[in-house]
Amino acid sequence: MTGRSTGDEFESRVHPTQDDSVVAAVSESVGGPMGRHAAPHRFWSPVRVLLLLTALCFAVGLVQKAPCANSLWQDGAENYNNMCYSDLPPLYYGRGLADGHWPYTDDPVVRAQFDVMEYPVGISYWAWATAKVTRAIAPDDGTRDVAKEARLYTAVNAVGFALLALLATWFLAGVTRRRPWDAAGFAIAPTLALTALINWDLLAVTLVAAALWTWSRDRPVLTGVLIGLGTATKLYPLFLLGGILVICLRRLRRVDGNGDTEESDPVFDFGAVAGSAAVAWLLANAPAYISGPAEWKVFWTFNSGRGADLGSIWLVLQQVFDHPMQPELINKVSWLFFGAWCVGVLLIGLKAPATPRLAQLGFLVVAGFLLINKVYSPQYVLWLLPLAALARPRWRDLLIWQTGEIVYFAAVWLYLGDYLAPAGGGDAGFYSIATLLRIATELYLVAIVARDVLRQPLAENDAPASVSKPVPPVSRS
Template structure:
């Protein structure tokens, strides 16, 4: 592994036994007097690994790409499902329609986008690029063609494949930007971002939906806060919230830090910038189609227990809970969880790191959310790798996530159904996924309460193995 062993840069192969073992395939662990490669800097290595992993994620979708996601068996058995091809035709992008319109005829033909505006804008913009790449096909006759017939046309099938490919290219660019941000969060520990770049969950989940947009803005918020730029931090949080709701919760971490430091202006500026950025991002959608804009909020309030959630397991287990109860209990639990994070941050010996607080808050939200889609693991990824930069802990967590990833697709494909109609493997996968997430939560809480256990807080990295010269007969060995 091309670790830098000089200066203040921490080499993971010198402080982490798993990283040291893995480094054997690329030159071995960094020595005390090792110098970093002149060209292969940590940033370039991380970006290169990110590109390779993302490309492998694209290859993982090839079985579905080849049949344009038409084979319901393949998309689950090969675990190559993606929302993108279905939304291309199901939300009007096949006709280059703006997703926020109150036109009754359009809304009768296509479902309104149930996503926040950031993702809707992105999906709409990619559709225009798709039409251009596909040869600017004539779409004047499409509004009069039934959707089922339209989906089966050869030209539309080509566009669907192109749409996913174009989305992948742009999402790959966003992922590289996210990796760049993460490398720069802590100049002493640029290699921590390698845990993001090489993450198996990134490979398998990157192209299920467009969640990487919000992930990039979260990484940008971490980068901006590390540079004492609260306004830019707020802008990143606001834009991220326009793509997915969860980046908003990062303001809770900033609040804890500002209370500890008794500095109120950074919180005020970050909050103001976040609200302003969110309002500006939402303005085009609201002004052109206020009713369509409201769909995201009503959809999430009205939906019941869905895939991946503890609520779904309880419901299938015979415990019938109303949607209202789930809504109220989820928010009550999350508020209590946030108060617990606040108390933890105030009693900690040292001010917790932004990534630690952000991870705890987002993890609490996911644990009781009504839906926990496979790609939601990406929400935690940049926070988790910087909060807990231990390779062993990351492997444990992501192994549980990968087990769930396989289980959910095989469950949907009917491969895990027992003879009595139950699905014990899938319910076990939900529990295991939450258990490994709670494992990381416990690690973060321990590191906050005992800063000496936190790798990032250590002024000097502690080698994982003894480096003193071996002794022979009580004397230093020759040449040691």
């Protein structure tokens, strides 16, 4: 994917002002939809515009975090008042990163002083490496202020996150050649600005975007490597394998049913993706496991023993019925529900009139996981963002979903700051309402994407179908 566009590429490209009613309406303030006689700009290609928009969106997010940065994230009330909390500063000095300790060391002195990183190895490696960079560039004036150093650590990570966001946009813009503007759903998403700096989730998000790109380029081995590395960073990229399985089953059924030959063998493709993903995951985990097996297991034991937590339907039920729920029960019901959900996605994918796109299937599977997960941290919206942008590139539906996420984002900080606690005590009902609203808007987008899959008569990797009528092109002089 190059920066400049040829005339043929420009002619075949779907422009959002002619394809999306919301964008068309907004474009009236700057001259209206693109006309029939429009020509490509010499410099401002869609990809370059999208990268600029991503940079501006990320910059807005940094400004939103400025109040906490000014107070070095030391004022808990201000963190919640300004909704600018980040996990990075407390984990920098709370997990031994500030002292340069390897996250998976089994040194008893270190382990007695610091808790083990409760994240997959990809995040731990990045957190450790950026801590090394921070220590290398921190001013050495004879006195050490760890709080200020933690702010520098956050800034170092912010630079890396900005590059990751730009890279993710670049990949997403190239997944469907005729529709680079679909990546705008990621590039200028309000939730990208609000949540990018809370934790290290952008690492996995970028790997997912890259996997979508490589799959669209028929590179199964590289797709598997990216999925494996993504799974070593966050668990959810593993669920892309479910979408790839559906696509390969459809291709296999088409070959067996019609005797047609394919450019690639669907059995080989799925085996290549799954096999390379397993190898990449094992290699990524090897350094952590070899250096500290017990420390490596903390992520898995921490999550299995976790109870109903922030943002989950389980916490809502627990508060409504005023009865604690055991982690073992939540684990069993969650996995049963998720298994049934995956079977449903499989059936939808096989029943569809045309092969669904990986972004659609991936969105449906990951959404099911988040709906029933034991915790929904505010930044988890990033998991769905690149998938949703490509699965349903319609701004009306994306904004409905984003509105629910933004309401929840605000509510969770007000809840943690005890601003929602009723005067008579008890649980905050508004927080439960905000959680249910987020779930409802997510289910709305799930329903829309599922409907698209079942209705769209399109070839794989072609333009997404729209149930609304396309906006007619308007000739502009």
